[in-house]
Amino acid sequence: MRQQAGILYVVATPIGNLGDLGERARLVLGEVDAIAAEDTRATRRLLAHFGISAKLIAYHDHNESELTPRLLDMLDSGRSLALVSDAGxxxxxDPGYTLVAAARARGLTIVPIPGASAVICALSASGLPSDRFLFLGFPPRAQARRRAWIESVAREPGTLVLYESAKRALETLRDLRAVLGDQRRLVIARELTKQFETFLLGSATTLITRLESDPEQQLGEMVILVEGCPDSETQTAHNESIRVLRILSESMPLRQAAALTARLTGSKKNALYRLGLELGLGVKSP
Incomplete structure (x- = not known):
């Protein structure tokens, strides 16, 4: 029995283990008229694993604006379409917002077929609070923008969840420590549902040390989770220490500025000095 015509199905696919594909998703992928896929090679492997033959249409960041009208016309003509990403x-x-938003604006039927999501997968097994969380996607690549991006969510009380490529994980961890301090718990969830699935828990410094000492932990796909903002007094004190350190470091060497900031705010001198180094503060000694 074929699926009802003219429906856009938003289908979640496995993020690693192909066995995680649900039965309903299998039926939909086998019965739609076409599948719009972010990576047709990855989707073709998935379909082959389950013996599904389907028409694939490449639909990704570089062509979604151009291709969306064509896909809408397919839906308008009564054909059914499944939208899948590379994984999850x-x-x-991942791509798809342009198509879903346009289909919703036209009043077309959109049906979600739930399944794997790296965000939820990582959060559920992280050991960090899950009653409130904020998904941030990928951080900016430039350090200045990345640090401003982290500062914008520094007061969020819920768990922060972000994606990061393995090759930039250390840079992002260092920026998280510089902006948020080193008191929060962090979790790295790596290679979820795959053979080398790993969860690492600790402070930013602990995780930085672990990745630096074990290059294998710098491979694969990562989800980084950060404990939400502690009580407002603690966060306010941290922000005040940064403010004082910035001011003093404009007129004296960093080590001296860190020592004086520690006396004024009660923060730890060594932690302030390390923070100042990461922020690039302090005038050079003659």
Whole structure:
């Protein structure tokens, strides 16, 4: 029995283990008229694993604006379409928003077929609070923008969840420590649902040391989770220490500025000095 015509199905696919594909998703992928896929090679492997033959249409960041009208016309003509990403749930840091938003604006039927999502997968097994969380996607690549991006969510009380490529993980961890301090718990969830799935828990410094000492932990796909903002007094004190350190370091060497800031705010001198180094503060000694 064929699926009802003219429906856009948003289908979650496995993020690693192909066995995680649900039965309903298998039926939909086998019965739609076409599948719009972010990576047709990855989707073709998935379909072959389950013996599914389907028409694939490449739909990704570089062609979604151009291709969306064509896909809408297919839906308008009564044909059914499945939207899938490379892995996980479409639109979650993956293509698909343009199509879904346009289909919704036209009043077309959109049906979600739930399944794997790296965000939820990582959060559920992280050991960090899950009653409130904020998904941030990928951080900016430039350090200045990345630090401003982290500062914008520094007061968020819920768990922060972000994606990062393995090759930039150390840079992002250092920026998280510089902006948020080293008191929060962090978790790195790596290679989820795959053979080398790993969860690492600790402070930013602990995780930085672990990645630096074990190059294998710098491979694969990562989800980084950060404990939410502690009580407002603690965060306010940290922000005040940074403010004082910035001011003093404009007129004296960093080590001296860190020592004086520690006396004024009660923060630890060594932690302030390390923070200042990461922020590039302090005038050079003659």
């Amino acid at each position: 749930t479409p639109l979650i840091s």
